[in-house]
Amino acid sequence: MWRNIAVIGVGQTKHGIRRDINAAEMIAEAAWKALEDAELGPEDIDAIAIGNMQGFGGICQAELWSGDLFAAPGKPVLRIATGGTTGGSVAQCGMYQVASGLFDTVLAIGFEKHSDSKEPGATMGLSHVGLANMFHLLANGVDVRTSFAYGGGVGAAAGVSAYQACEYMHRSGCKIEHLDMVAAKSRRNAAKNKYAHLQWPNCTAESLAKHPRFGEIVAYPLRLGHICPASDGASAIVIASEEIARKADRPAWVRGLAACADEENQQAENAQGVSILDTSEQMQCRIAAMKAYRMAGIKNPREEIDVAEIYQPFPHQELMYSERLLLFDDGKAWIPLEEGETEIDGKLPIDPSGGVLSTNAIGSSAMQRVAECALQIMGKAEEHQVPKDVKNAVAHGWGGSTNFTVVTVLGDTPRLRW
Amino acid sequence: MKILKEEVIPVKGIPVVAGFRWSVGELMDRFIKELGNKKILGAKCSKCNYTYVPPRAWCSKCSAKMDANNLVELSGRGVLVGYTTAYVELDGNGNFRDLEKPKAIGAIKLEDADSTIFMPLIDVEPEKLKEGITVKVVWQEETKGQISDIKGFKPEK
């Protein structure tokens, strides 16, 4: 990357069930908050990157309708969508827009409004990922009972994740109790984040496991309390070139960014076979992490990364991805978890915002990871600000059937060019 | 082994639909409810005076925020700025359906408003449509505070 860029403004709406505003107003709310945070007006924005998963909200290319509410007319707009990674991909699109030199200030927005869907918990949007495959299987005489197995009992990404949790536990030797600990930590942290959806102050692993409803195992080894909610919300960041960012108080500099895709994790188009036998391997995440760290000049991520925001709609993924992001040894992330190292005040805080486990507005989720990292660096995370000087933060996102990864490294100083 | 090639099998779905219920937001909420009182509301930007129908929360021309204070009542009369006659319509499942009786659609600028709305034109002969004629709203016999309260627009005699 030939020029330095930085995140200079962050905006988020309150995430949760938002039946009080429409999708366009929700997007605009985040966009204007980000602009206000960056102390810029709409005329200062050169381009816009936006994205969501349109099947969930029932609006195709929502920026065509909603763009008018956040000053999109007259500006180049790029719509990016890559599944769960959408927010991260949109953020990276904004970063490339500035890095290219064609634009100096870019607004990047991710959003999702799940409650606009009639079916509860985004089930239709999720099952729609594999609906064509399911039709194909039905046409070829699949037994209905067997067909449940394709969705892992819960469907699509959640189904893949149930199998993945099982594989990860086998690989690492971690137990359901560790998943409880991750989920409880996330709910606890979320209680300190005013934008988060599921907040449960002082939640403990025991109280979650023994809860009559949340403690129930819905798809082994996942409990109901281990599964992310379907939230409504939008988040936005403003990215600017070095000259503009220098004027900001404490911008979050983009030091490294990478994306990577692997083979589909459970089945291919029309239910063809795939050869990823261990979905907890996550080769694409290792590659993306290595690329991003190399770009950021980070040689020893364990020492140099101060805080990580990991996309973890299911608790094993926080452990698994923290390993794949080279923050812990393969299969050993549950040890620092037990020791409390990943708490807000720990040695390496992971998801101090509560993460995706507590708030999942799909198009916004991976964007929030970047936004939260920026807030930690800017020192504006308020109640969930980690109590140390944050020099480098890593934001992660996964999408597809856990086969897309985006990794963004932000820092308190610009990237050194060589 | 015999290899079958370059043949595809069409896979038809089972009849499922994804349903949606979009929350409309505060201003549209007011707009839709007022339709029950046979009133059409617009939102007038206090900075640039552009008036939106239906109302919206931010002005696209000058980016000013708008709220309930910006709502203005419009007369229900307007000028036809464009029109077409549809001979074919979509049935909602992606099929074209020939219309027995063609439908007229108008692009209408309401009095004191700047937005153009696209509405069915009723009680008109397509040949007699002309730009610039005055049209006025036709309400359903019973208005319930929903979008379908507006039956359409017809030319003012």
Add this chain to the structure above:
Amino acid sequence: MSKKVRKETIAVEGVWPVGSYVYKAPTLYQELLEGFKQKKIIGSLCTGCGFVYVPMRNICGRCWRKIDARVTVSDKGTVKSFTLSQAVKKGQVKVLGMDPVEMGWLKEGERLIMVLVNFDGTNSKYTTILLNAKPEEAHIGMRVQAVWKEKPEGKLSDIIGVEPIK
């Protein structure tokens, strides 16, 4: 977690007819099901990397080439991953608007063991259910073999599931 009273505005409705789409599928499953008639599992072999896919795949992205060779593989394999379905009561959950208990797909309180099986001689995984085993017996690495319907008729349901090799 406490329930808060939420501000709500009215909602307007609409649908997306996802069932009205017509997709295109390759003829690969026809070949697989031809084999099923003889209780044989046929996979596709990429001659570039030697990977065998079951169900067949027509493009190998690793080598970025079409796959056209076919091999017959064993119907014995290893469980690579598993999960258990929720024990449901009548009226508790809906799948595409239908109640699985009411439709007779699941017995009340039953927990299906859903497995990903790597058949010997393949590099891919086959999604199916584990029969003749208790949920607590399921584990990764378990040796299993396919349970065939007595008279296969060239349908995916010819493999009812897999069962542990005793």
Add this chain to the structure above:
Amino acid sequence: MMREKVAIIGYAQSYHQANMPMTREDMVFEVAKEAAKMAGIEREDIDTVINATNDYYEGRTISELFLVMPIGAYLKDYTKVEMDGANAVFYGMLKILSGTHDIALIVANTQGSTFNPHQISVYTLDPTFDRQIGVLNDISAAAIQARVYMNKYGISEEEAAIVSVKNLGNAAKNPHAHRRMPGISLEEVLSSKLYCDPIRELTMSPISDGAAAVVLASEKKARELSDCPVWIKGVGSCQDSYIRDRKLYKLEGLEAAAKKAYQMAGIKNPFAELDAAEVSERYAHEELMIYEALGFCEEGRGGTLIDSCATFNDGQLPVNPSGGALSADPITATGLIRIVEATMQIRGEAGAHQIPGAWRVLAHGQTGICAQQNIVFILGGEE
């Protein structure tokens, strides 16, 4: 200004047709592979892969999920642009200009046979109002736009129909086109089935299956790999207001996009300086509006320009020698096909529809009802 130059070094497009006997996977595999082969690269050389599809057209949420392998994106930097394919080229260009990537593979695909794209156009409307009213879709909106435009400037239905005659006639020479009609007459166009007055079957684009791919490269790589790189001289993109709040008789968004592209490419008089143009006209009258917005003629003179035959293949500025979107419209691929066609013209590889000496060609892509989002590329050969 651009810090570096970006070139197109390979391209491919499918044989667009109404119902392609090929799965989506095979279709993208073939175009991606062919484009890479033409560029003389292997999968290992590709740095980033960008796909342009739309979940609604494909009928799959995360429509690119299953395309990772066929498209050659295995363990590559990968993303999807959910707009017209020309925007994916724009994104690929941004990545190369950033200095982080050298070679980008762009693939766009849509199979219109999966589901009627006109039905999907309804889903882009304001769900709280226009979608509830139920009269608007892309055809009726275009019909209203056509009426407004034609009445304002006194343009006749015949003048708009000449666009169809020109483009469908041109398509007869293009083996990749879907709707090829040699010797088509004005009467044939004007007597085709009426959808929404004045939009007829032959004055609107067909529903096609199709895909296209291009390989982009940085200047250094392009010179290394290609004898005849086609350079991106200028690009401009712009989103217009929602249909309720914009002028219907003129494409202001396209005008703004074109202005940026011309400025970047140093073009002052597009009509004189361009050798050909490939535009995405979903409706015949739209091409006339595009002429005006691109500055080929003055506002309101689109009809006069087509009457003068200046945009026919033997005219001063041939527009859509390939037949344009009226001849094949696989939605998200359409803009990318325009870029592919422009590249073919510059490289002199367009065969029967080659414009002799085409050295500077414009390509245009659009997204949304009544061309709400527009992107303009100026491509050129070595100066």
